[in-house]
Amino acid sequence: MSGSPAFIEVVAAVIRRRDRVLxxxxxxxxxxxxxxEFPGGKVDPGETPERALEREIAEExxxxxxxxEEVAVVEHHYPEKSVRIRFHVADIRGEEPRxxxxxxxxxxxxxxxxxxxxPPANREVVRMLRARAFGETALH
Numbered sequence: 001m002s003g004s005p006a007f008i009e010v011v012a013a014v015i016r017r018r019d020r021v022l023x024x025x026x027x028x029x030x031x032x033x034x035x036x037e038f039p040g041g042k043v044d045p046g047e048t049p050e051r052a053l054e055r056e057i058a059e060e061x062x063x064x065x066x067x068x069e070e071v072a073v074v075e076h077h078y079p080e081k082s083v084r085i086r087f088h089v090a091d092i093r094g095e096e097p098r099x100x101x102x103x104x105x106x107x108x109x110x111x112x113x114x115x116x117x118x119p120p121a122n123r124e125v126v127r128m129l130r131a132r133a134f135g136e137t138a139l140h
Contacts, residue, residue: 007075008083011053012040013090014071014125019110021129022092023118024060024102031080034103036116038087038125049086057090061097061105065090072128076121087125 015022015038023036039060043052050067057065068089075084099105108116113126 006082008081009043009049010040010083010085011043011049011056012038012085012087012122012125013053013057013065013067014038014087014129015065015090015092017107020107021110021113022097023106023108023113023116024099025104025106027103032119034117035119036106036108037119037122039097039102040085050088053088053090057092060099060101061092062100063092063094063097065092072125074121074124076119078120083121085121 013022022039024039025036026032026034028034039057040053041056041060043049044055047055049070053067054065057063068091070086070088072087073084074087075082097105110129113130118126
């Protein structure tokens with residue numbers, strides 16, 4: 001066994017509405033304060049990534065979601081922990097999402113994503129979205 005820490009399994013949703021993506025702003029007292037992130041959270045023991053993401057979206061945004069394909073897996077080592085984030089496309093249903101655990105929610109135009117500071121583990125997905133911003137891809 002190596003001495004490297006185990007990964008915390010995390011899921012995150014790429015929720016698009018036309019040319020915009022939903023980002024959530026963390027509170028100022030949290031780990032990575034005031035950064036913008038994709039909604040999601042930890043996968044509980046025995047839970048599938050898809051089920052975890054449905055649960056997290058309901059808890060964080062107060063809406064139901066349909067979870068689509070996995071579009072990226074990012075492993076990142078922070079000083080205090082290591083995370084493996086599985087990003088899935090998701091569609092939300094019903095009411096407009098509201099920030100139940102975040103400071104704020106915003107629908108960000110794809111061409112403005114780079115103007116928002118995101119956690120290091122989210123940067124690769126932001127770059128991928130920007131690269132595909134004006135074409136039809138897996139991140140519809």
